[in-house]
Amino acid sequence: MNDMPPIQALNPFMPGAGMRPPELVGREKDLETMDRMVARTKLHMLDRGIIFSGLRGVGKTVLLIALQELASSKDMATARIEAEGNTETDYDALFHEITLAATRLPSSWLRENLAKAIANVNSISLDFFGAGVTVSTDKPEQARTNSFKLELLIESVTKELRKNNSGLYLFIDELQEMSEEPLGTLISIQHRMGQEGLPFYIIGAGLPNLPGTLSKSRSYAERLFEYRRIGQLDDADTAEGFQKPAQSNGRPFSDDALKELVRVSHGYPYFIQAYGKAAWNASDSNPTPLSAVAESEPYARAELDEGLYSSRWQRASTPGRRYLTAMAEIGGDTPSSTSEIGGDTPSSTSEIARRLGKTPGEVSMARDSLIKLGLIYSPEHGKVAFTVPDMGEFILRAAPSDGQAYDGRRSNVD
Numbered sequence: 377m378n379d380m381p382p383i384q385a386l387n388p389f390m391p392g393a394g395m396r397p398p399e400l401v402g403r404e405k406d407l408e409t410m411d412r413m414v415a416r417t418k419l420h421m422l423d424r425g426i427i428f429s430g431l432r433g434v435g436k437t438v439l440l441i442a443l444q445e446l447a448s449s450k451d452m453a454t455a456r457i458e459a460e461g462n463t464e465t466d467y468d469a470l471f472h473e474i475t476l477a478a479t480r481l482p483s484s485w486l487r488e489n490l491a492k493a494i495a496n497v498n499s500i501s502l503d504f505f506g507a508g509v510t511v512s513t514d515k516p517e518q519a520r521t522n523s524f525k526l527e528l529l530i531e532s533v534t535k536e537l538r539k540n541n542s543g544l545y546l547f548i549d550e551l552q553e554m555s556e557e558p559l560g561t562l563i564s565i566q567h568r569m570g571q572e573g574l575p576f577y578i579i580g581a582g583l584p585n586l587p588g589t590l591s592k593s594r595s596y597a598e599r600l601f602e603y604r605r606i607g608q609l610d611d612a613d614t615a616e617g618f619q620k621p622a623q624s625n626g627r628p629f630s631d632d633a634l635k636e637l638v639r640v641s642h643g644y645p646y647f648i649q650a651y652g653k654a655a656w657n658a659s660d661s662n663p664t665p666l667s668a669v670a671e672s673e674p675y676a677r678a679e680l681d682e683g684l685y686s687s688r689w690q691r692a693s694t695p696g697r698r699y700l701t702a703m704a705e706i707g708g709d710t711p712s713s714t715s716e717i718g719g720d721t722p723s724s725t726s727e728i729a730r731r732l733g734k735t736p737g738e739v740s741m742a743r744d745s746l747i748k749l750g751l752i753y754s755p756e757h758g759k760v761a762f763t764v765p766d767m768g769e770f771i772l773r774a775a776p777s778d779g780q781a782y783d784g785r786r787s788n789v790d
């Protein structure tokens with residue numbers, strides 16, 4: 377007898393932050409855009425950078441990775457960082473990754489020229505400011521040094537790349553997190569490189585408030601980027617996201633199972649992976665039948681609770697949890713009029729304060745800290761919404777009753 381792997385071992389689905397999906401569905405347009413940008417870069421034609429924004433788990437990170445791979449495979453210099461929100465760390469990551477990007481290029485001749493250009497930048501900036509200044513703890517001076525160095529680095533590298541029909545593509549994940557100083561510097565560099573005809577592009581991804589954050593940093597940011605919202609996939613793409621990996625692994629979903637999976641996942645990429653994984657594991661039959669989808673639902677939910685909600689809930693402080701619970705209750709009282717996953721209807725900040733029996737001023741600290749943690753965002757003045765789809769449903773259903781949660785009107789909490 378040969379050792380057949382258990383059916384679970386062949387499970388192709390990959391729920392998890394930044395986990396490459398077995399099939400990247402619904403992103404053809406974005407990949408085409410990148411393909412076109414690269415083709416134009418080779419012809420010395422310019423473009424705008426691109427900003428992707430969307431809720432947690434819609435696939436921003438895996439899209440950035442796919443776009444980076446595409447650009448790299450076509451001889452562009454690419455660097456990718458995740459913004460941390462600490463000025464020094466963000467600058468360090470930028471210097472480090474841009475330098476590395478140069479060393480990853482296939483042409484050894486170009487690599488050498490870039491190495492020389494980078495060495496030159498390092499020596500010029502030291503000479504220019506003098507050793508005493510570069511080690512100074514005086515923040516504005518240090519910031520000036522960093523922004524000067526970064527601009528010089530990007531300019532020198534990009535000039536060299538342009539001569540070789542290439543360009544520098546800088547992919548930044550969680551861009552809404554970047555601290556104000558490096559963010560402003562990067563936007564002005566993108567602006568200036570464009571004016572000088574140099575192919576340097578920021579391809580950023582972040583939460584829905586990212587476009588606003590960029591405009592606040594530099595008013596002209598609006599003109600520098602093409603903005604794309606990443607959201608739920610349509611039914612055809614969602615079905616493909618389930619069926620293609622299942623089929624290529626030898627066990628498709630039956631038609632009615634597939635229809636149900638499309639319905640319960642709402643086209644939300646993280647849900648596709650969680651429901652696909654659970655349904656695959658729930659049955660040995662081929663094709664996977666409808667009954668497997670129903671049986672697997674608790675496992676899919678547990679996967680989502682664990683991967684998407686729980687850790688975020690844990691990160692919030694006690695007042696933060698009270699605030700989130702009030703938001704969830706308001707969402708629960710306001711049935712969503714669309715097919716969007718629930719809990720995303722924005723809540724009014726004054727209504728939240730009222731539910732908590734406080735003034736808006738008294739709860740503003742909790743709100744700000746939740747925004748900082750990336751758990752909520754402000755879609756418009758005076759409103760807040762969850763960054764994680766269906767977070768409100770999780771809170772009402774499963775938020776740990778650990779005595780720390782808001783205990784005002786929680787009737788349907790376990």
Ligand SMILES: Nc1ncnc2c1ncn2[C@@H]1O[C@H](COP(=O)(O)OP(=O)(O)OP(=O)(O)O)[C@@H](O)[C@H]1O
Binds near residue numbers: 435
């Ligand atoms: N286009 C897609 N098709 C199928 N599955 C996808 C797609 N995009 C992402 N996924 C899956 O969705 C999950 C979340 O993806 P990812 O981590 O990229 O989301 P995100 O938007 O970066 O989330 P966060 O805001 O939490 O960082 C992963 O399991 C990934 O495999």
Ligand SMILES: [Mg+2]
Binds near residue numbers: 393394436437438
């Ligand atoms: Mg991400």
